[in-house]
Amino acid sequence: MVASTSKFKYIVCDPELCIGCQLCEYVCSYTKTGEFNSYRSRIRTVRVDEVLITAVACRTCENAPCVAACTRNALTQDPESGIIRIDPAKCDGCAWCIEACDFGAITINHQTKLAEFCNQCEDVEGGPQCVLICPKDALEYTTPDQRSQRTRRKLVESSIEFPQKAKDPR
Amino acid sequence: MYGFSGKILHIDLSDHKHWVEEKPEEWYKLYIGGVAMATRLCWENIEVGCDPYDAGNPICIANGIFAGTPVPVGGKYGLASKSPLTGMIGDSLSGSWFCISMKRAQWDGIVIHNKSDKWIYLFIDDDRVEFLPADKLLGLGTFETEEAIREIFGDDQVRSATIGPAGENIVRFANVTNDGRQAGRTGHGAVWGSKMLKAVAIRGTNGVTVADPETLMKMSFDITEAAQGPHTEKYRIYGTSTNMLNMNKLGLLPTRNYQEGVFEFAELVSGEYLDEHHKVKVIACTQCPIACEQMSLVKKGPFEGAMTGIEYECLQAVSSNCGIDDMTAAIRLVDIADRAGMDAMSMGVTISYAMECFERGVLKKEDFKCEAAPEGIELNFGNGPGAVILAGMIRDKEGIGELLSEGTRRAAESIDKERNTESYKWAMNIKGLETPGYDARALKTFAVGLAVGTRGGCHNRSAAYDPDIKGQTNRFTVDETRGEVASRAEEYAAVYDTLPMCKFIRRCFTGKADRAGAWPTIANLINATTGWNFDYDDVDLIGVRAHTLKKAFNIREGWTEKDDDLPYRWKHDPMTKGPSAGHVVTDAELKYLKKIYYEAKGWTEEGLIPKKVLIDLGMDDIAEEIGV
Numbered sequence: 001m002v003a004s005t006s007k008f009k010y011i012v013c014d015p016e017l018c019i020g021c022q023l024c025e026y027v028c029s030y031t032k033t034g035e036f037n038s039y040r041s042r043i044r045t046v047r048v049d050e051v052l053i054t055a056v057a058c059r060t061c062e063n064a065p066c067v068a069a070c071t072r073n074a075l076t077q078d079p080e081s082g083i084i085r086i087d088p089a090k091c092d093g094c095a096w097c098i099e100a101c102d103f104g105a106i107t108i109n110h111q112t113k114l115a116e117f118c119n120q121c122e123d124v125e126g127g128p129q130c131v132l133i134c135p136k137d138a139l140e141y142t143t144p145d146q147r148s149q150r151t152r153r154k155l156v157e158s159s160i161e162f163p164q165k166a167k168d169p170r
Numbered sequence: 171m172y173g174f175s176g177k178i179l180h181i182d183l184s185d186h187k188h189w190v191e192e193k194p195e196e197w198y199k200l201y202i203g204g205v206a207m208a209t210r211l212c213w214e215n216i217e218v219g220c221d222p223y224d225a226g227n228p229i230c231i232a233n234g235i236f237a238g239t240p241v242p243v244g245g246k247y248g249l250a251s252k253s254p255l256t257g258m259i260g261d262s263l264s265g266s267w268f269c270i271s272m273k274r275a276q277w278d279g280i281v282i283h284n285k286s287d288k289w290i291y292l293f294i295d296d297d298r299v300e301f302l303p304a305d306k307l308l309g310l311g312t313f314e315t316e317e318a319i320r321e322i323f324g325d326d327q328v329r330s331a332t333i334g335p336a337g338e339n340i341v342r343f344a345n346v347t348n349d350g351r352q353a354g355r356t357g358h359g360a361v362w363g364s365k366m367l368k369a370v371a372i373r374g375t376n377g378v379t380v381a382d383p384e385t386l387m388k389m390s391f392d393i394t395e396a397a398q399g400p401h402t403e404k405y406r407i408y409g410t411s412t413n414m415l416n417m418n419k420l421g422l423l424p425t426r427n428y429q430e431g432v433f434e435f436a437e438l439v440s441g442e443y444l445d446e447h448h449k450v451k452v453i454a455c456t457q458c459p460i461a462c463e464q465m466s467l468v469k470k471g472p473f474e475g476a477m478t479g480i481e482y483e484c485l486q487a488v489s490s491n492c493g494i495d496d497m498t499a500a501i502r503l504v505d506i507a508d509r510a511g512m513d514a515m516s517m518g519v520t521i522s523y524a525m526e527c528f529e530r531g532v533l534k535k536e537d538f539k540c541e542a543a544p545e546g547i548e549l550n551f552g553n554g555p556g557a558v559i560l561a562g563m564i565r566d567k568e569g570i571g572e573l574l575s576e577g578t579r580r581a582a583e584s585i586d587k588e589r590n591t592e593s594y595k596w597a598m599n600i601k602g603l604e605t606p607g608y609d610a611r612a613l614k615t616f617a618v619g620l621a622v623g624t625r626g627g628c629h630n631r632s633a634a635y636d637p638d639i640k641g642q643t644n645r646f647t648v649d650e651t652r653g654e655v656a657s658r659a660e661e662y663a664a665v666y667d668t669l670p671m672c673k674f675i676r677r678c679f680t681g682k683a684d685r686a687g688a689w690p691t692i693a694n695l696i697n698a699t700t701g702w703n704f705d706y707d708d709v710d711l712i713g714v715r716a717h718t719l720k721k722a723f724n725i726r727e728g729w730t731e732k733d734d735d736l737p738y739r740w741k742h743d744p745m746t747k748g749p750s751a752g753h754v755v756t757d758a759e760l761k762y763l764k765k766i767y768y769e770a771k772g773w774t775e776e777g778l779i780p781k782k783v784l785i786d787l788g789m790d791d792i793a794e795e796i797g798v
């Protein structure tokens with residue numbers, strides 16, 4: 001998978017933990033539209049085969065290519081959070097942003113014909129709802145730095161064996 | 171109306187017409203969805219008395235009430251036709267995306283009538299129906315068919331229910347597969363094959379709305395969290411295959427075609443062994459926070475590359491039941507069944523029947539000649555590679571595979587007639603459906619549950635092994651309580667099968683799986699979805715009505731009390747080893763059990779349903795037709 005260079009927070013899925021239940025999609029579409037509909041979810045599960053399953057949402061790239069690609073200046077990126085915002089008056093659903101996105105994280109709403117993407121539930125209490133429902137904690141709301149720290153720790157834990165200290169430190 | 175669209179889609183394969191039938195809310199309150207709605211659609215649309223392969227046998231798909239919402243494990247649908255194996259109701263369930271697409275296309279049910287005269291598949295794109303040529307899909311396995319259809323439409327969200335080569339060849343126990351899940355057991359794949367229908371593909375783009383989304387969301391979050399706890403540990407960690415060692419310990423693990431209940435090599439085909447050596451990943455149906463499907467891979471050896479989800483019922487049927495101690499052969503056998511689209515349980519029990527025929531000299535080595543084994547097969551119990559070849563023969567109807575593809579009942583009838591033998595004595599089926607992975611000789615409540623079962627030898631419809639195994643009843647003896655216990659157990663299961671919800675969630679509502687622990691929460695889920703006002707009693711009645719309806723269907727198709735029977739072996743041959751040795755269900759016991767069961771139901775001595783029982787359940791039109 002292409003790595004994000006982002007310094008912003010984003011929602012990431014661990015394919016080893018993702019079971020493909022799509023509860024993230026149901027909850028996302030409900031949060032954004034009041035209806036349950038995968039087509040309206042801003043996070044999407046990807047099932048390549050029976051076991052290769054994960055979920056993808058906007059990765060808040062730095063200097064986001066979708067913003068640069070927009071011919072009508074409809075997209076802007078929040079300098080603090082990296083969240084992409086859309087001006088519905090300007091967007092004409094041309095889908096250049098979709099072509100610019102390496103992650104397939106943007107969709108065109110088939111009713112409004114406007115671009116849609118994850119905004120990390122910035123207006124919702126509790127933050128990203130998909131992360132809250134994820135039954136296997138496969139989804140994480142994180143930064144690249146947190147991710148790399150965790151990966152280093154996992155690597156060390158799994159590859160170096162030291163005598164374990166007693167379970168009860170007393 | 172929330173939760174339903176009120177619309178049933180009718181499709182005629184012979185003249186490529188379709189039409190819409192509208193149903194009133196009251197109809198949905200009676201039949202809800204899943205197996206009950208599917209059976210009801212079958213009741214309304216079948217040509218009574220037809221052969222299962224006749225044009226008059228409809229394919230009836232009924233969605234679930236919770237499909238397409240975040241309600242955990244509610245992403246399931248029911249499928250019903252007259253079963254080619256039993257000639258009675260064939261009601262099956264399957265989970266995952268297919269029914270979500272159907273919900274978003276806003277169809278509560280789909281009824282497919284008549285036959286096509288060339289191979290086709292259907293594409294239901296919201297309210298548009300297309301009849302498309304299936305030539306390019308023929309011969310493809312179930313997974314491949316689904317992928318090929320998605321490729322054609324270029325959309326991941328086109329989800330299909332398909333048949334594989336077994337269904338195309340009309341193997342009598344072929345099934346229908348969607349998204350790697352099977353609507354198993356009763357031979358739906360053969361019905362689809364008889365209609366030259368390769369697949370039903372659906373795309374639905376509409377959002378799903380419910381009456382009280384806030385409550386439904388909160389409940390879904392709570393149940394999702396509870397589903398990560400101890401109540402589902404068995405399913406999440408080893409899957410149901412952990413039953414291999416449990417059943418072996420109780421002497422109930424089908425071994426060598428049910429000759430014994432203990433398998434000396436059980437460790438080698440256990441869920442624990444699978445976990446250590448073969449498990450790749452655990453995956454879920456859509457809408458399921460549990461995830462029980464233990465995807466298992468053969469990493470080396472002659473069956474390298476075989477991969478599928480392994481669970482107890484399929485595993486026991488193809489391993490201990492065939493005397494096979496090689497897990498790689500067992501995985502390959504289930505893999506063949508899943509890809510071919512045939513029922514791994516019926517296939518396993520049919521292979522074990524053939525193995526016993528071979529060991530007893532009824533079938534000879536040369537009877538198993540085929541392209542892969544030109545000299546034939548020494549089909550002793552334990553011959554994994556031989557079983558794998560035979561599974562392929564059954565799928566392709568090659569050589570003796572053609573005879574065996576008819577299932578144990580019909581195969582035994584043909585062989586015994588032709589060779590003057592008595593192989594029916596080890597043909598393990600009830601009403602023609604092969605028996606499940608619990609030996610009923612030493613589970614006497616379950617024995618009656620199976621004997622009276624409306625779809626034959628099925629553990630999913632009668633949950634009566636539970637009280638026997640848990641020790642709530644004395645599993646070795648018969649007493650006057652068992653009719654009631656068996657009756658209540660099947661009606662309990664029918665609630666889940668009708669919503670439908672996967673039964674693995676049953677302890678996650680309150681920690682207790684019994685009616686008092688589950689029904690109030692289920693009533694609240696129904697009410698939040700539909701805006702109805704269901705209570706405990708209404709939920710309980712869902713199961714009673716569903717079961718009674720299936721029985722009514724069977725009566726109209728010619729069921730008589732003689733059909734409620736057990737395989738010869740369970741009545742006459744006791745096991746010789748283990749904690750369940752020495753037991754059989756005698757004819758006298760079975761007769762008594764049936765009598766108290768019919769009494770518990772409020773039915774007549776002949777097992778017929780009084781008019782009043784049907785009218786009290788709101789099924790007046792059925793009372794008119796078959797009530798006594």
